[in-house]
């Protein structure tokens with residue numbers, strides 16, 4: 731579980747301090763596929779990187795599995811980021827001169843885990859990209875590259891998958907495939923999957939929708955359930 735307790739984020743724009751995130755308290759649970767929506771510049775990416783401990787909040791506490799992240803040593807924080815959190819960026823930043831399979835082998839080597847071929851095969855099969863394993867990123871489609879990026883994010887069995895607009899450069903059909911894949915991951919693994927998206931059509935596939943507006947996060951799902959009672 732991830733807990734944000736009274737998290738805020740300020741940025742300085744030279745002269746003034748801008749309060750991007752107002753005090754935010756929220757829990758995110760395993761098996762929950764969550765979308766973060768909201769206008770451009772509202773702080774969605776900032777929130778996502780704070781959730782993933784890639785960026786430190788100005789005030790407040792971030793707990794992952796009950797552990798206060800910023801009370802850990804720098805080394806332990808780095809281990810947590812590498813081993814527990816998978817990040818899928820908008821541009822799937824694959825290494826151009828490695829084949830699809832080599833991207834996975836390279837990441838396993840970096841993790842100093844022994845070459846776990848079974849895990850690679852399991853992920854390639856799950857994401858339906860096994861047939862692409864000998865191809866280079868330039869020779870596959872945008873949607874396929876995005877699935878490879880998701881696979882890489884999954885490789886070390888992280889408990890948390892964070893995706894920042896993973897469907898932004900895809901047409902509708904490919905976008906739906908990527909989102910359904912994220913849904914499948916949250917259903918089949920004990921993972922927390924959080925996706926920033928601008929695309930309203932993708933919200934039908936998520937369990938929970940959070941909206942960022944003027945630095946305030948509201949749970950749309952709760953609002954709806956309140957309305958329906």
Ligand SMILES: Nc1ncnc2c1ncn2[C@@H]1O[C@H](COP(=O)(O)OP(=O)(O)OP(=O)(O)O)[C@@H](O)[C@H]1O
Pocket residue numbers: 741742743750768769770771772773774775776777
């Ligand atoms: N390192 C930084 N220093 C100063 N200001 C920043 C920094 N990072 C983000 N900001 C500002 O914080 C605000 C929120 O940025 P953020 O990237 O979180 O928005 P976003 O909701 O993800 O927008 P988009 O939908 O366009 O990606 C913006 O006004 C941005 O300019």
Ligand SMILES: [Mg+2]
Pocket residue numbers: 774775776894
């Ligand atoms: Mg953003």
